[in-house]
Amino acid sequence: MDNTFFDKYINNEISYDEFDKHVSLICESSDNYGTLGLNESEFILYKRLGKDALGSIIAARKQKTEIIQKWKKFFREEIAENHRKNTLKLEHLNEFNLNPFLDNYKANFLLGDNSPKSKATALVYARALGTSINTTFGTNLQKFCSDILSGYASTTSGIDIEFEDFTDGRRKYCQIKAGPNTINKDDVKTISDHFAGVKNLARTNNLNIGLNDLIVGVFYGEEKNLSNHYRKIQKDYPVYIGQDFWYRLTGDCNFYKELTTAIDEVASEYDGRELLETVIKRLSAEIEKAED
Incomplete structure (x- = not known):
């Protein structure tokens, strides 16, 4: 998958001005913010704060x-x-x-x-x-x-x-x-x-x-x-x-x-059936002994 504009900005492949230019082109249709490489919340924050939002x-x-x-x-x-x-x-x-x-x-x-x-x-x-x-x-x-x-x-x-x-x-x-x-x-x-x-x-x-x-x-x-x-x-x-x-x-x-x-x-890494069976077996023996 090609890098998004935000990826390119992070990797210093494009300048901030170039990134912001793409934002300006896209912002007229907010449904396209994903093409920038931002999710909806990130896009809204950027529109509100501009460059100051990128660090966050x-x-x-x-x-x-x-x-x-x-x-x-x-x-x-x-x-x-x-x-x-x-x-x-x-x-x-x-x-x-x-x-x-x-x-x-x-x-x-x-x-x-x-x-x-x-x-x-x-x-x-x-x-x-x-x-x-x-x-x-x-x-x-x-x-x-x-x-x-x-x-x-x-x-x-x-x-x-x-x-x-x-x-x-x-x-x-x-x-x-x-x-x-x-x-x-x-x-x-x-x-x-x-x-x-x-x-x-x-x-x-x-x-x-x-x-x-x-x-x-x-x-x-x-x-x-x-x-x-x-x-x-x-x-x-x-x-x-x-x-x-x-x-x-x-x-x-x-x-x-x-x-x-x-x-x-x-x-998914854990299966406690054997452990439980062992513990139950030993406790059962103590119960049986206590009841004798």
């Missing part, structure tokens, strides 16, 4: 590649590996708080009998595919959020990242959170205090920072699922979640889906 577009494309690579690495080394280690622990009966009123019922419900193996299977499946992986994901993702977006790291106290919003071209000062239910009451005050500090700094240094430029970015989820704690923040500051957040950050409306696809690719 180039940086965002580089960051997208790095984010995907870091995301896969994180999932392999932190999520999948810790999940494996936590699953191995389940071969020991003392890892469970047994419930004599429910354990037999769960075994019968799942497998039709309450043999030691059936009870072990019910116990292991519930933990390995439920609380274990969910806890691992939640605990590690918040720590990882700042690392995966280190290319946007902020030097402003109380702010995780700064970036040019592709929807309005303004610089955003952003606190990063993991998911729609991952903050508590105390976090609401902490976030508000940090933003108040930035507003004071803006007044002192005569910086053009509006209320809508102080935002909370939530890594995954949908707006309708935001907790009441986030709703309180929304009364004063925007909260952007999932696809909307990533679109504003990267200018790519499909990037959130790309993150999901990246993990689907990593997930």
Whole structure:
């Protein structure tokens, strides 16, 4: 495929003036922005900011590649590996708080009998595919959020990242959170205090920072699922979640889906059936011994 005009500009094959000339020729029909090598958001940003937008577009494309690579690495080394280690622990009966009123019922419900193996299977499946992986994901993702977006790291106290919003071209000062239910009451005050500090700094240094430029970015989820704690923040500051957040950050409306696809690719590398069978077999032996 031939290089686009934007590719040629990046590779110094054409000057900025030549690139802008092609923009002028094409802009009369906005449906043709793709021939420039820009997506719709990038094209809109360029029309608004001109040459000043190109650096942001180039940086965002580089960051997208790095984010995907870091995301896969994180999932392999932190999520999948810790999940494996936590699953191995389940071969020991003392890892469970047994419930004599429910354990037999769960075994019968799942497998039709309450043999030691059936009870072990019910116990292991519930933990390995439920609380274990969910806890691992939640605990590690918040720590990882700042690392995966280190290319946007902020030097402003109380702010995780700064970036040019592709929807309005303004610089955003952003606190990063993991998911729609991952903050508590105390976090609401902490976030508000940090933003108040930035507003004071803006007044002192005569910086053009509006209320809508102080935002909370939530890594995954949908707006309708935001907790009441986030709703309180929304009364004063925007909260952007999932696809909307990533679109504003990267200018790519499909990037959130790309993150999901990246993990689907990593997930295809793992088959835990043998591991689960081994753990169930060992736990079953402990249950049988305990019942003798």
